[in-house]
Amino acid sequence: MIPPEVERRARWVLDSIGATEVGFGDDVSYDAGAWDQVGRGELPDDDLAAGFFHLARVEERNGPRDEHGRFRAEWSRLDPLDPPLERLREKLGLRDSSFTVALTHDVDNPWRWTRIGVRGSAARLKRNVLGARLGPAFREATALAAAPVHRVRGSDPNWRFEQIVAEERRRGAHGSTFFVLAGHHDPHDGPSPETYDELRPELVGTLRDVGAEIGLHGSYTAAGDHGRLAEEKANLEALAGAVAGHRYHYLRADPHRNLAGLPFRYDTTLGFPDALGFRAGIARPFHPWDFERDAPADVLEIPLAAMDATLAEERYLGLSAKRAAPRLNALLDWAAANGGAFAILWHPDRFDPLSSGGWDRLYSRVLDGVQARGGSCVSAGELSSHSTWSK
Numbered sequence: 001m002i003p004p005e006v007e008r009r010a011r012w013v014l015d016s017i018g019a020t021e022v023g024f025g026d027d028v029s030y031d032a033g034a035w036d037q038v039g040r041g042e043l044p045d046d047d048l049a050a051g052f053f054h055l056a057r058v059e060e061r062n063g064p065r066d067e068h069g070r071f072r073a074e075w076s077r078l079d080p081l082d083p084p085l086e087r088l089r090e091k092l093g094l095r096d097s098s099f100t101v102a103l104t105h106d107v108d109n110p111w112r113w114t115r116i117g118v119r120g121s122a123a124r125l126k127r128n129v130l131g132a133r134l135g136p137a138f139r140e141a142t143a144l145a146a147a148p149v150h151r152v153r154g155s156d157p158n159w160r161f162e163q164i165v166a167e168e169r170r171r172g173a174h175g176s177t178f179f180v181l182a183g184h185h186d187p188h189d190g191p192s193p194e195t196y197d198e199l200r201p202e203l204v205g206t207l208r209d210v211g212a213e214i215g216l217h218g219s220y221t222a223a224g225d226h227g228r229l230a231e232e233k234a235n236l237e238a239l240a241g242a243v244a245g246h247r248y249h250y251l252r253a254d255p256h257r258n259l260a261g262l263p264f265r266y267d268t269t270l271g272f273p274d275a276l277g278f279r280a281g282i283a284r285p286f287h288p289w290d291f292e293r294d295a296p297a298d299v300l301e302i303p304l305a306a307m308d309a310t311l312a313e314e315r316y317l318g319l320s321a322k323r324a325a326p327r328l329n330a331l332l333d334w335a336a337a338n339g340g341a342f343a344i345l346w347h348p349d350r351f352d353p354l355s356s357g358g359w360d361r362l363y364s365r366v367l368d369g370v371q372a373r374g375g376s377c378v379s380a381g382e383l384s385s386h387s388t389w390s391k
Contacts, residue, residue: 005294006035012296013051016286017089018388024048028092043077047088054084054281056289057255066273068188068250069223073275080277081331086338096339101370102302102380103168103176104268104345106217106247110199112158112349113147114192121147135320135357143355157352161203164351165210168377171367175379178207178348179217179247182236185228188220188250204239213379215245216264223252226261233263245380247345251304255280260290260297266384268343271304274316276331278303283340285389300384306331307345308359321358328366336373341383 002010002025010024022028034046038053041061053059060071073080089095111117121144128137143157150156161178168176180203184193207214216236222229237243244265253259253269270288272279280286283303287296310316311324319327335342344366350359370377 002030003035006030008294009035009052009056009289010048012287012289013048013055013085016055016282017051017085017092017284018094019089019092022092047084047091051085051088051281052289054078055286056291057280060254061256068273069252069254070250070273071254073272073277073279076272076279078281080272080275080279080281081334083278083281083283085280085282086278086340090338097374099335099339099370099373099375100341100383101335101375101377102268102341102343102383103173103367103377104215104247104304104343104380105164105176105178105348106249106345107178107180107203107348108217108249109190109192109196109349110158110203111156111192111195112143113150113156114195116191120191139355139357143352146354157355158349160348160351161206161212162210164348165212167364168367171364171377172371173367173377175211175213175382176377177213177215177245177380179215179245180204180207180236180240181217181219181249182232183219183222183228185222186220201239204236208240213245213381214240214243215247215380216243218246218248220249220252223248223250223254223258226258230263245384247304251307255288256291259288259299259301260292262297262299264299266300266302266380268302268304268380270301271307271343271345273307273310276306276310276327278305278342283335283338283342285341285384285386287389300389302380302383303342304345305342308347308350308363309345312350312357312359321356321362325362325365328362329369332366332369332373332375335375341386341388343380343383 014022028048031046034044034049037044038049043053044050059077063071064075125140216233218229246264246267248269251269251273270279285300285302288301290297311319346363350356
């Protein structure tokens with residue numbers, strides 16, 4: 001006799017990987033000991049019980065956290081580039097003929113050359129020179145040299161939203177999503193909150209004019225404050241209309257504290273800050289497990305498989321755009337062979353040709369790579385609306 005709790009959890013795993021016609025206890029055997037292990041927070045050998053362990057992020061319930069409250073790839077029992085739920089799909093004879101990538105951008109700082117921005121750039125230039133980091137120093141110096149020209153023109157290297165969308169369309173993308181901050185309550189939310197507040201209406205108007213989807217970028221402290229998140233959602237919707245999608249700033253998603261109850265159709269925060277790949281061991285959207293209700297959550301989670309900051313920043317992988325390219329190509333090769341539907345994240349401040357260090361060109365090559373491998377690029381909202389992911 002299979003306990004009802006185990007039946008619900010196993011059925012959720014099977015439905016999440018598209019195995020809706022597979023019977024638990026018939027087509028897939030029931031291993032009582034394996035499910036007992038999951039209950040104790042242990043990773044079992046049984047594929048389906050292990051699938052629940054990974055998909056429900058059991059290892060994160062009492063796991064370590066970094067300084068931003070995040071669970072990192074280095075602590076995980078899974079290989080994010082060999083997602084176990086996708087291996088289970090293959091064992092069950094489930095295979096996709098194509099893959100889909102949701103193109104997303106977090107608008108952390110829409111205007112670089114504020115007074116604080118200039119001081120910050122000068123400080124980075126000094127650190128890079130003292131540290132003998134010649135490439136970053138040269139790019140920072142080039143950017144600073146162009147700041148007076150931007151001031152005269154009334155332009156800014158971070159304000160490239162029209163150009164980003166135009167480039168995506170030239171490369172065959174059907175759409176993209178920009179996540180906009182609607183409140184600053186902590187220094188991590190950015191250095192110039194007054195400038196962001198002043199520019200937000202124009203930012204929203206620009207994104208709407210170019211046909212981009214607008215989502216909420218929940219602020220740093222909103223990850224622990226549902227009331228603050230609701231307030232930010234209302235503030236953004238006053239400018240943009242109904243907002244369906246969300247991503248937490250700094251990727252501060254905790255599957256056991258701040259995902260299941262999100263008041264959005266979809267979220268796309270769940271990725272590792274320090275590694276490419278699939279944090280929940282699955283390469284397609286799914287409804288996270290709500291342990292309080294012991295049932296799937298209403299919100300849809302779109303896995304975040306790659307972020308420019310993960311690849312580029314010294315605190316993570318610290319790669320140049322040239323060295324990052326093979327990693328992204330390997331991810332796309334995997335997707336072409338296995339299918340899936342997931343998001344990638346490229347910040348708008350990496351699209352200035354003078355100072356991007358090639359990250360703008362790498363993004364274009366990624367879009368070309370998706371097309372060449374038979375995949376398609378869409379907005380996160382379009383991906384979330386597909387009937388495949390309905391509960």
